[in-house]
Amino acid sequence: MRPARWSISTSHQAAEEPSWVANVRIWRAAVEDHKPGKIDDAVIGINAWSYRDLAATVADLVGLRDLLVKLRTGPGPSFRLPKYANHTFSASEVEAILGVTPEEGAPREVNRLLERGAILHTDIALLAAIETVPYGAPEAAMRGRDGRAGGVVATVHWEIARRLLDAVTPAPSADPFVRSWYRATTALLQHDYDLAYARPQLEHGLAILPNDAALLFGSGCLHEAHASPLVQSMVRSAGTTVSLNVGSPTSHLRLAERYFREALAVDPAMTQARLRLGRVLGLLGRHDEAIAELQRAVQASGDRQMLYYGEMFLGAEKRALGLDEDARAHYERAAGICPSAPSPQIALSDLGQRAGNRPAALGAIQRAFASAADRQSPGDPWWVYSIAPFANAEDLLDACRRHVQGGTKR
Amino acid sequence: MTGCRVLVVTLVGLVASGGIRAQRPTFSARTAAIQVDVLVTENGRPVRGLQSDDFQVFDNGVPQQVDLTTFDEIPLNLVLAFDISSSVRGARLDDLRAGGARLLDALKPRDRAALITFSHTVTLDSPLTGSLGDLRSAIDRVEPRGQTSLIDATHAAMMVGESEVGRSLALVFSDGIDTSSWLTSDVVLDTARRIDVVVCGVSIGRTPDAFLRDVTELSGGTLTNLESTTNLDQTFTRLLNEFRQRYLISYSPRGVTSRGWHRLEVRVKGRNLTIKARPGYLGGS
Numbered sequence: 263m264r265p266a267r268w269s270i271s272t273s274h275q276a277a278e279e280p281s282w283v284a285n286v287r288i289w290r291a292a293v294e295d296h297k298p299g300k301i302d303d304a305v306i307g308i309n310a311w312s313y314r315d316l317a318a319t320v321a322d323l324v325g326l327r328d329l330l331v332k333l334r335t336g337p338g339p340s341f342r343l344p345k346y347a348n349h350t351f352s353a354s355e356v357e358a359i360l361g362v363t364p365e366e367g368a369p370r371e372v373n374r375l376l377e378r379g380a381i382l383h384t385d386i387a388l389l390a391a392i393e394t395v396p397y398g399a400p401e402a403a404m405r406g407r408d409g410r411a412g413g414v415v416a417t418v419h420w421e422i423a424r425r426l427l428d429a430v431t432p433a434p435s436a437d438p439f440v441r442s443w444y445r446a447t448t449a450l451l452q453h454d455y456d457l458a459y460a461r462p463q464l465e466h467g468l469a470i471l472p473n474d475a476a477l478l479f480g481s482g483c484l485h486e487a488h489a490s491p492l493v494q495s496m497v498r499s500a501g502t503t504v505s506l507n508v509g510s511p512t513s514h515l516r517l518a519e520r521y522f523r524e525a526l527a528v529d530p531a532m533t534q535a536r537l538r539l540g541r542v543l544g545l546l547g548r549h550d551e552a553i554a555e556l557q558r559a560v561q562a563s564g565d566r567q568m569l570y571y572g573e574m575f576l577g578a579e580k581r582a583l584g585l586d587e588d589a590r591a592h593y594e595r596a597a598g599i600c601p602s603a604p605s606p607q608i609a610l611s612d613l614g615q616r617a618g619n620r621p622a623a624l625g626a627i628q629r630a631f632a633s634a635a636d637r638q639s640p641g642d643p644w645w646v647y648s649i650a651p652f653a654n655a656e657d658l659l660d661a662c663r664r665h666v667q668g669g670t671k672r
Numbered sequence: 673m674t675g676c677r678v679l680v681v682t683l684v685g686l687v688a689s690g691g692i693r694a695q696r697p698t699f700s701a702r703t704a705a706i707q708v709d710v711l712v713t714e715n716g717r718p719v720r721g722l723q724s725d726d727f728q729v730f731d732n733g734v735p736q737q738v739d740l741t742t743f744d745e746i747p748l749n750l751v752l753a754f755d756i757s758s759s760v761r762g763a764r765l766d767d768l769r770a771g772g773a774r775l776l777d778a779l780k781p782r783d784r785a786a787l788i789t790f791s792h793t794v795t796l797d798s799p800l801t802g803s804l805g806d807l808r809s810a811i812d813r814v815e816p817r818g819q820t821s822l823i824d825a826t827h828a829a830m831m832v833g834e835s836e837v838g839r840s841l842a843l844v845f846s847d848g849i850d851t852s853s854w855l856t857s858d859v860v861l862d863t864a865r866r867i868d869v870v871v872c873g874v875s876i877g878r879t880p881d882a883f884l885r886d887v888t889e890l891s892g893g894t895l896t897n898l899e900s901t902t903n904l905d906q907t908f909t910r911l912l913n914e915f916r917q918r919y920l921i922s923y924s925p926r927g928v929t930s931r932g933w934h935r936l937e938v939r940v941k942g943r944n945l946t947i948k949a950r951p952g953y954l955g956g957s
Contacts, residue, residue: 492819495849498879574854581859604793605854608824611831612855615863620834627831631796644854645792645819 268292268307270315280349283359285319286326290361290375296382298663301389304382309390313418320379320422323360324429327372330356369431376430377439378666380423384447384659387419387459420447420459424466435470439665444471446658448480453652457493460484461507475529479651482521482535486542487648489514511545518542533563534651541575549579567643567650570599574644577609586613603642604630705739706731706925709839709870709892709918710938711948718917719945729923730937736923746920747782749800749838750775750912751869753829754811755846757791757820764847764876765816767901772811774905775843776804778912786832787811790825791818792852800836822846823853826871826887827860833869840869841893841915843908847876847901850883857883864890865933866954872911876901892950930955 270285279287289308296304308316333353357364362371427440434440444467451460464484467477487493489511497508508514522539525532540555553576560572577592590613597606607630614622633639643650708729712719729736752775754768772787779785787797787810797810826844833840850857864871864887872893873884880897888895894914896907921938928934938949 490851491849492851495851498849608794608827608854612827612859612863615827615831615866624831624835627828628796630794630828634793634795642793645852 268304268310270311282318282322283349285315286323286359289319289323289379290359293375293379293382294361296378296385298381298667299385299660301385305386305390308382309386309419316418316422317425320425320429323372323375323379326351326356326360327369327429330360330362330372331369373430373437374666376426377443379426380443381663381666383419383423383426384443384662387417387423388450390419417459420463423447424463428470439662441471441474442658442665443662445474445476445480446655446662448477449652449655450659452480452483452487453649453655455487455649457484457487458507473528475525475532475535478521478525478528479532479535482518482525482538482542483648483651485514485518485521486538489518489545490648492648515542515546519546531562533559533565533568536562537568537572537575540579541571544575544579544582549582553579566599570596570603570643571647571650573599574605574609577606581609581613586616589613600640600643602633602636602639603644604633605642605644607633704924705922706953707868708921708936708938708949708953710921711892711894711914711918712940713946713948714943718914719940720917722919722940724921726940727919727921728939728941729921730935730939731923731925732928732934733937734927736926739922747784747838748779748916749833749836749840750779750783750785751788751800751829751833751840751842752785753788753790753825753842753844754814755791755820755822755825755848756789756814756816757818757848758816759848761816764901765814767904768845769811769814771845771901771904771908773808775908775912776808776811778909779804784836784838788825788829788832789814790821790828791816792821793818794821794825794828796828796832800832819852820846820848820850821853822848822850822881823855823857823860823883825853826883827855827863830860830863830867830869830871830891834867839915839920841912842869842871843874843911844871844884844887845874845904846881846884849881857886861886861890865952870915870950872896872915874898874904874907874911890951892948894948925955 268288268291270281270288292304292308296302311319329351330353333351333356354364356362360372360375423443427434427437427443430437430440444463448460448463448467451457451463460480461484464477464481468474468481471477488508493508494511519539519542522535522542525535526539529535536555537559540552540559542552543549543555544552556572556576556579560569560576563569563572573592573596577589577596580586580589580592590610593606593609593613597603597610600606607626611623611626611630614620614624614626633642710727712722724738727738729738752772754772756765756768760768776785782802784800784802785798785804785807786800787807789795789797797814798807801807822844826842829842829844833842860883869891870893871888871891873881873888873895875881875884875895875897876899877897880895885895887893894911896911898904898907925934932955933952934955935952936950938947940947
């Protein structure tokens with residue numbers, strides 16, 4: 263049941279407040295009433311609005327903000343908005359609609375509203391159920407399961423949130439919250455393997471913040487994921503019934519390489535980017551380059567999981583070059599770092615088979631079986647490689663939520 | 673010789689189990705022989721009663737002297753590799769369990785079976801055993817979860833199949849596409865070229881999985897692609913029965929180098945029959 267107080271206004275009576283003004287008020291009240299991170303009446307109510315109404319309300323909100331600046335700084339007490347020729351507003355009327363006091367600077371106060379609004383729409387996107395493709399939705403996503411294509415779903419709220427933050431003054435690129443929001447939301451989307459929405463989020467974030475190392479790294483990871491068997495198999499299983507924004511594995515690996523290099527150009531100490539650059543170069547068949555990057559990453563890292571990945575990927579590169587003894591040493595080091603992980607044993611079994619050493623091949627696969635059967639095992643980091651960099655995504659988003667909760671509610 | 677059993681050892685094992693028919697082929701004890709198991713069909717039905725003289729074998733295009741053993745009396749090592757990723761649930765899981773049970777029912781007293789299940793993990797639920805009660809319980813206990821490590825599981829199934837003397841069949845069932853293996857398809861396909869385990873695959877979906885298609889082809893097995901799992905048990909038992917009706921052709925290579933890839937061609941003289949056999953073997957090491 264949709265909460266009535268957050269329902270879209272349909273009033274068209276000239277004597278009453280115009281519906282578009284009412285919608286801005288309703289939306290603002292919902293934003294200020296919303297408890298970040300919770301599914302509350304504000305989430306349920308605003309989630310029921312159409313894409314067209316949401317987009318129009320955001321545009322009207324920004325229009326009123328710009329009007330207020332003109333009213334406070336420009337000549338005359340009233341000003342007609344060309345779009346709504348029948349209505350005039352005084353500065354105090356606009357302040358009341360936007361919830362801004364005369365004492366405070368309108369842009370700063372409206373920035374606060376825009377940021378809180380972005381969090382409301384973030385929470386709707388993350389927490390509210392998506393059942394159908396809203397009419398006019400600019401983006402849709404295909405859900406996949408275990409490499410097979412599923413149904414098409416959509417949410418408009420990521421785009422609405424981006425529109426709100428695009429209006430932050432003096433410029434979104436100058437606002438620390440905007441940077442934090444893009445870093446948090448792209449990390450969370452990638453952690454949840456919601457690549458369809460991570461992509462426009464990253465693209466838009468980089469348009470605003472082109473030298474942000476975290477966003478550049480995230481873009482590299484996104485394209486690395488698009489090249490993966492999981493995504494590629496989903497694309498193949500979708501057939502020709504839908505057009506998916508996924509290219510060939512090679513095209514995505516090349517984009518991943520580009521973004522990882524750009525991230526390293528901004529932050530040469532970003533070991534994760536160097537590790538993944540090495541992995542991507544190996545997948546592109548450039549094994550010598552891959553080994554050089556992976557060795558640098560391993561030498562620079564003290565993180566256990568990164569060392570595990572580094573040794574496994576170095577093992578794969580050495581095997582590709584026919585250096586089986588070197589490969590074996592890397593896989594054994596990986597097994598020493600994560601004794602309960604099956605993948606190093608599976609890799610060693612393969613090497614044993616290649617060497618014609620059946621006992622070694624069988625012994626290794628039996629160790630892999632034993633690891634898999636151990637219910638106390640922490641598992642294999644290989645299984646979470648694609649989402650490993652985004653483990654702290656929830657914490658990043660919670661920090662954004664706390665930031666907007668710190669403002670004064672009107 | 674990499675990828676091929678030394679025939680003398682195998683022959684001793686077969687004699688001890690009483691698994692050779694009245695026709696006793698002669699083998700060279702000085703040159704390691706090559707064994708190729710061959711399925712011969714006509715209009716989809718296995719052809720029986722062929723003798724060694726009926727076959728022609730070409731090794732890198734060079735005709736070879738053929739010895740022959742049929743092996744429906746040779747104990748079978750059946751390695752079941754079942755996909756239990758998250759998509760295998762409900763009716764699909766029920767059909768898989770029923771199919772596994774039917775397969776076990778069709779085994780003979782000296783046959784052995786193993787069960788490997790795989791999601792993102794590859795688990796040996798039961799090693800090769802003639803005690804099928806444990807295996808039946810293992811099949812009943814499987815619960816779907818996670819992604820699909822089809823490639824790793826196929827490698828594991830081939831290792832388990834190769835671990836014991838006897839004819840080995842790895843029957844791999846999957847309704848998905850590999851999404852989480854460490855090994856890559858080219859690596860495991862290379863293994864399939866080297867060892868004697870026959871891999872038969874059963875896949876579900878519109879398009880057959882490319883890896884399963886290739887690994888079954890290279891091992892001399894077959895791939896069956898089904899729209900649904902409704903008659904999975906019939907498919908499983910058909911594959912098992914077909915495997916029992918393969919011929920085991922042995923020959924000692926002459927006129928060819930021992931190392932490298934050897935292209936194999938098997939024909940039946942004077943008849944237009946369908947031959948299913950591995951396309952070659954990797955000699956030397």
